[in-house]
Amino acid sequence: MLILSIESSCDETAVALVRDGREVLTDCIASQVPLHRIYGGVVPEIASRKHIEAIYGLAEQALSEAKITRSEIDALAVTYAPGLIGALLVGVNFAKAAALALDKPLIPVHHIRGHIAANYIAYPDLKPPFLCLVVSGGHTMLVDVKDYCEMDILGGTRDDAAGECFDKVARMLDMPYPGGAALDKAARGGDETRYPMPHPKLSGNPLDMSFSGLKTAAVNLIHNTRQKGEEINIPDLCASFSASVSAMLIPRTIAALKQTGRTTLAVAGGVAANSRIRGDLTRECEKRGVRLCLPPLSLCGDNAAMIGAQGYYEYLAGNLADQTLNAYATKSMEGEKL
Ligand code: KG4
Ligand code: ZN
Numbered sequence: 001m002l003i004l005s006i007e008s009s010c011d012e013t014a015v016a017l018v019r020d021g022r023e024v025l026t027d028c029i030a031s032q033v034p035l036h037r038i039y040g041g042v043v044p045e046i047a048s049r050k051h052i053e054a055i056y057g058l059a060e061q062a063l064s065e066a067k068i069t070r071s072e073i074d075a076l077a078v079t080y081a082p083g084l085i086g087a088l089l090v091g092v093n094f095a096k097a098a099a100l101a102l103d104k105p106l107i108p109v110h111h112i113r114g115h116i117a118a119n120y121i122a123y124p125d126l127k128p129p130f131l132c133l134v135v136s137g138g139h140t141m142l143v144d145v146k147d148y149c150e151m152d153i154l155g156g157t158r159d160d161a162a163g164e165c166f167d168k169v170a171r172m173l174d175m176p177y178p179g180g181a182a183l184d185k186a187a188r189g190g191d192e193t194r195y196p197m198p199h200p201k202l203s204g205n206p207l208d209m210s211f212s213g214l215k216t217a218a219v220n221l222i223h224n225t226r227q228k229g230e231e232i233n234i235p236d237l238c239a240s241f242s243a244s245v246s247a248m249l250i251p252r253t254i255a256a257l258k259q260t261g262r263t264t265l266a267v268a269g270g271v272a273a274n275s276r277i278r279g280d281l282t283r284e285c286e287k288r289g290v291r292l293c294l295p296p297l298s299l300c301g302d303n304a305a306m307i308g309a310q311g312y313y314e315y316l317a318g319n320l321a322d323q324t325l326n327a328y329a330t331k332s333m334e335g336e337k338l
Helices: 033-037 044-066 084-100 113-120 162-172 180-187 213-227 234-260 275-288 305-316
Strands: 001-007 011-020 023-032 075-081 108-111 130-135 140-147 150-157 266-270 291-293
Touching: 001 044, 001 084, 001 291, 001 305, 011 044, 011 108, 011 305, 023 044, 023 305, 033 044, 044 084, 075 113, 075 213, 075 305, 084 108, 108 113, 108 305, 113 140, 113 305, 130 234, 140 234, 140 305, 150 234, 162 180, 162 213, 162 234, 180 234, 213 305, 234 275, 266 305, 275 291
Parallel strands: 001 075, 075 108, 130 266, 266 291
Antiparallel strands: 001 011, 011 023, 130 140, 140 150
16 A cells, blocks of 8 residues: 655655555655754744645655656555644645545544654564654653554653753754754763763652753753853763763663563654664663664654554554544644544
8 A cells, every 4th residue: 555645743844655554665855954943943934834835846756756656646644743733734734635636545643653653664573562762852752552553651751852852952052953963973972970960750650751850950050160161061961961861761661661561662753863862772672682673863853754654554443534634733642533
């Protein structure tokens, strides 16, 4: 089954062609990151406008790159939630129009389910059940993937997402938006013990996390050091901060593996590209004989191939939409039907 998939939830317009949920024929991305960089973050109105400008041409490009004609498309899949509402609406309306014009099924895909499905592309033999650590710019959570379309959130951040904190600290250090990758690079060779970070204790669900205290500690440290006229050691601060984020994520991930008895751990979302987190997860999973699925960096960030992958399984589960499909800025990924 050949799916044309569309992603426009934030600052990348993306169109892909994916066969049977696993084989990516083409994955075209028009990134707006350089445009938003001058503002230090995504400007929603600019994002929407740029999606409108890019989407049609990108769909044409995807078809011609894959040498596929419109009549060969079996269904349309689109990210309908969560994200910037104006940005999501561009993809949803494009997909609705294409589904109507081609008389093909329309498959709504939750963005976070899509991130998880990036693992099906990277690991063609991967099947549920497995545990997934989702770490993106807007979400941080541990998900028990019981089946392709049946998932439970076991725990998650109570405040900021890990990616938001990486970006905020990077911005304080004058790194260009989105700073997570630059901070990661700067941390290499740094001394992670130089700037001790707090270890927040949380009551309640032991799988919940909190990142705002770490972010505030790093931001205050930068302010105070600058106010005293002293120099920050950037590699040391980046290494200390990355280590503190990893120390929040890894023990809870291990605890979730124990709680569920799952023997496979998948990782998803843009922050899954972080070298410290990747290294720590690799070591901890090896120690415990847990299979670790770490998608390549190109599949960690936003893309449309992951939407096509999840779209296939949503289609098999009968989760289809009609022309009344709407977009939602927030929506749980835990499986309610539309
Ligand atoms: O999943 P994603 O592409 O978009 C959302 O759905 O949010 O994630 C983007 C986030 C940004 O916060 C970006 O700074 C972060 O992923 N990121 C990283 C790295 N690469 C991207 N954070 C830490 N280390 C990295 N290497
Ligand atoms: Zn994303």
